[in-house]
Amino acid sequence: MSKPRLATLVLGGCTGCHLALLDTHEALLDILEAADLVHSPLTEGDEIPECDIMLVEGAVANEHDEEIVKRAREQAKVLVAMGACATLGGIGGLRNLQTVGEVFETAYGDEAGPGDESLPRLFRRVRPISALVPVDVEVPGCAPNTETLVEVIGAALNGQLWKAPRRNLCHECGRRHETMLDHSSAFVADAVYSVMELENIDPDRCFLEQGVVCMGPMTREGCTARCTAANVPCRGCMGPSRPEFEQGGKMVDALAAVLPAGAIMYLDDLIGTGYRFSTAVSVLPGLWGEGGEEQ
Amino acid sequence: MVTDAHFDVVEFRGFEKFVQGRMVWEMPLVTTRVCGICPVSHHIAAVKAADDLLGAELPRPAKLLRELLHLAGFVHDHALHFFFLAGPDFLTGDGQSRDILGVIEAQPEFALKAIGIRKAGQRIVDAVGGQGHPVTAIAGGMSKPLDADVRDELLAGLRAIVPDALAAERLARETTLRLLAEHPGFAVDPTPYLAILGGGDAFELYDGNLAVSGLDGAIVDRFAPQEYRSRISERVLPHSYAKVPYLTALGPDDGTYRVGPLARVNLAESMPGEHSSKALADFRAELGRPEHATLAYHWARMIELVAVTERLEQLLTDPDITSTDVRQRLDRRAGVGVGIVEAPRGTLIHRYEADEIGRVTAAELIVATTNNNAAIDRTCAEAVRGVDVSNGLDEATRLRLERGIRAYDPCLSCATHEVGKMPLVIEVVGHDGRLRSSEGVR
Numbered sequence: 044m045s046k047p048r049l050a051t052l053v054l055g056g057c058t059g060c061h062l063a064l065l066d067t068h069e070a071l072l073d074i075l076e077a078a079d080l081v082h083s084p085l086t087e088g089d090e091i092p093e094c095d096i097m098l099v100e101g102a103v104a105n106e107h108d109e110e111i112v113k114r115a116r117e118q119a120k121v122l123v124a125m126g127a128c129a130t131l132g133g134i135g136g137l138r139n140l141q142t143v144g145e146v147f148e149t150a151y152g153d154e155a156g157p158g159d160e161s162l163p164r165l166f167r168r169v170r171p172i173s174a175l176v177p178v179d180v181e182v183p184g185c186a187p188n189t190e191t192l193v194e195v196i197g198a199a200l201n202g203q204l205w206k207a208p209r210r211n212l213c214h215e216c217g218r219r220h221e222t223m224l225d226h227s228s229a230f231v232a233d234a235v236y237s238v239m240e241l242e243n244i245d246p247d248r249c250f251l252e253q254g255v256v257c258m259g260p261m262t263r264e265g266c267t268a269r270c271t272a273a274n275v276p277c278r279g280c281m282g283p284s285r286p287e288f289e290q291g292g293k294m295v296d297a298l299a300a301v302l303p304a305g306a307i308m309y310l311d312d313l314i315g316t317g318y319r320f321s322t323a324v325s326v327l328p329g330l331w332g333e334g335g336e337e338q
Numbered sequence: 339m340v341t342d343a344h345f346d347v348v349e350f351r352g353f354e355k356f357v358q359g360r361m362v363w364e365m366p367l368v369t370t371r372v373c374g375i376c377p378v379s380h381h382i383a384a385v386k387a388a389d390d391l392l393g394a395e396l397p398r399p400a401k402l403l404r405e406l407l408h409l410a411g412f413v414h415d416h417a418l419h420f421f422f423l424a425g426p427d428f429l430t431g432d433g434q435s436r437d438i439l440g441v442i443e444a445q446p447e448f449a450l451k452a453i454g455i456r457k458a459g460q461r462i463v464d465a466v467g468g469q470g471h472p473v474t475a476i477a478g479g480m481s482k483p484l485d486a487d488v489r490d491e492l493l494a495g496l497r498a499i500v501p502d503a504l505a506a507e508r509l510a511r512e513t514t515l516r517l518l519a520e521h522p523g524f525a526v527d528p529t530p531y532l533a534i535l536g537g538g539d540a541f542e543l544y545d546g547n548l549a550v551s552g553l554d555g556a557i558v559d560r561f562a563p564q565e566y567r568s569r570i571s572e573r574v575l576p577h578s579y580a581k582v583p584y585l586t587a588l589g590p591d592d593g594t595y596r597v598g599p600l601a602r603v604n605l606a607e608s609m610p611g612e613h614s615s616k617a618l619a620d621f622r623a624e625l626g627r628p629e630h631a632t633l634a635y636h637w638a639r640m641i642e643l644v645a646v647t648e649r650l651e652q653l654l655t656d657p658d659i660t661s662t663d664v665r666q667r668l669d670r671r672a673g674v675g676v677g678i679v680e681a682p683r684g685t686l687i688h689r690y691e692a693d694e695i696g697r698v699t700a701a702e703l704i705v706a707t708t709n710n711n712a713a714i715d716r717t718c719a720e721a722v723r724g725v726d727v728s729n730g731l732d733e734a735t736r737l738r739l740e741r742g743i744r745a746y747d748p749c750l751s752c753a754t755h756e757v758g759k760m761p762l763v764i765e766v767v768g769h770d771g772r773l774r775s776s777e778g779v780r
Contacts, residue, residue, distance in 0.1 A: 066470065
């Protein structure tokens with residue numbers, strides 16, 4: 044019996060998810076024993092062949108991405124959206140708050156951009172791949188942990204569809220709470236601070252109690268809380284802990300009981316902290332949009 | 339018959355616009371997403387720019403940790419390129435696929451060495467940086483110190499792969515000399531070179547002033563990072579999302595230059611350790627100084643790998659590397675900041691303006707590969723000029739084209755603040771100047 048056929052693809056992404064896969068190191072050789080890698084950015088061959096498992100990294104940002112992702116869906120039995128860009132639009136979704144013309148103006152000094160028709164047309168909005176095709180498995184993270192990707196591939200090779208964990212990051216974080224859970228009318232800090240403004244960054248205490256906005260309460264667990272372990276606050280790259288949540292809206296809603304809400308919004312950045320990876324799936328582009336054409 | 343060809347980059351994301359309104363101290367976290375292969379370089383360039391803007395003065399241990407993290411990013415990246423990205427062109431034989439799978443099949447020993455080298459580098463990045471898209475370089479220093487036990491592990495891991503790094507350099511030497519003999523005169527492009535240099539014009543990747551060499555290799559200009567805008571301008575191309583930087587003084591046609599391993603090896607007066615010093619001397623004995631053949635990038639890249647392992651050993655054995663004095667507290671304020679580092683593919687420039695709350699009001703990123711844009715364009719044109727493409731691109735021509743481009747290790751994600759595989763369009767232009775056909779090559 045022939046081996047299962049594995050394929051991977053990059054759309055509008057940074058290839059960080061592919062590097063996370065490559066960082067399986069020697070274990071990659073085992074994966075390549077268990078499956079035939081029939082298409083990837085690192086292997087020969089341009090056409091997307093029929094395959095059993097297709098991992099797609101990157102968001103749909105231009106017409107070319109749309110063509111490719113639709114072809115991938117046709118050819119793959121199991122389609123896996125890998126990483127924040129593929130599942131949520133990712134950091135590139137921040138451009139959804141501007142028009143393409145405004146973005147081109149900044150980069151090229153001209154709203155028309157480089158101008159030539161041979162360049163693939165940018166969509167007005169960056170989108171996750173689920174906006175265009177049905178997706179079988181969603182793997183959050185920017186980038187997903189290497190171990191998670193191995194689990195996902197292993198499950199798919201066994202005919203199972205991996206599911207992301209359901210709770211928020213606080214469950215994995217392990218920092219201690221001293222004041223936050225007390226019923227009190229006082230905020231735990233008088234203002235909001237970036238870590239560079241702290242005298243001392245306490246490695247064991249909850250960031251919120253240090254006055255630092257941390258996206259943990261609004262963010263899905265599963266990354267092993269590597270940022271808070273590295274002594275910086277979570278920035279939400281795993282996406283909202285519930286897909287229904289507006290990650291940034293929840294940030295203000297949840298944290299306003301703990302930190303001064305005005306300070307959260309004024310001294311930090313609702314969009315850049317609250318919606319860094321999930322702007323594309325939030326209400327914001329609709330609020331900012333010029334109306335009319337979606338794409 | 340092809341009369342001209344251009345290297346057009348077809349993907350674009352818009353970082354310079356969408357970081358406006360973001361907090362400047364978050365730039366080291368946001369800009370890592372410009373590229374998943376060299377996020378470390380962006381992390382470091384961004385934090386240096388934030389430090390510059392906010393007036394930071396780092397304690398020595400913080401600088402050492404930053405350099406440790408920065409150099410560790412080179413280890414995985416250079417090994418990745420030589421063995422798995424360009425390597426397939428010269429490490430595989432007939433009957434093997436010209437890709438990573440072919441390398442694993444044709445050279446299993448080297449494939450394992452490459453994996454081992456990558457792993458040792460990534461272990462340092464994870465331990466010192468927090469994760470693959472690193473997070474620990476914060477404005478004012480580092481978010482956490484390096485534990486002595488962890489340091490011991492990383493040092494052992496590094497020492498274990500040094501023999502393989504040396505073997506990679508020997509292989510790169512042999513391969514480069516063979517390629518130069520097989521393709522004499524191919525993509526020999528006399529250009530100025532740009533790179534950071536350290537004290538005494540030593541090889542330097544983390545911090546220092548910039549130097550520019552003229553066509554004969556002598557240094558013709560030096561400038562501090564904050565002065566880069568008086569030296570470098572960018573030209574927009576109609577058919578590409580990537581722009582072309584050039585030395586303002588020489589103008590857009592004569593002012594294009596090259597960066598990256600070949601530039602650094604040409605410019606440096608000395609290397610950090612015994613093995614890299616010997617390798618540099620060997621390079622200069624076998625080739626020229628300056629060496630202009632594009633294929634020499636491969637050897638220069640592996641000389642850099644050796645140099646980096648030697649410098650990493652020095653950093654990991656420095657007593658200050660485990661110090662807990664790793665940051666300075668900073669207040670937010672308005673200003674302008676520039677951070678420049680040498681990234682694996684070349685000089686990387688981040689510049690930010692921020693308001694008094696700390697929000698970015700303007701950003702400019704000139705990313706590594708972009709600096710080589712004009713040179714890559716010329717190499718493409720040379721590779722296909724005179725070829726009959728009425729039946730599409732033949733295999734030999736495609737190989738020649740890819741061989742030329744791959745020597746640069748181009749990261750097109752970065753070059754347009756976007757990422758892709760190798761989005762490349764070949765346009766066939768007739769004698770009348772009209773576009774005849776457009777063929778994508780991936």
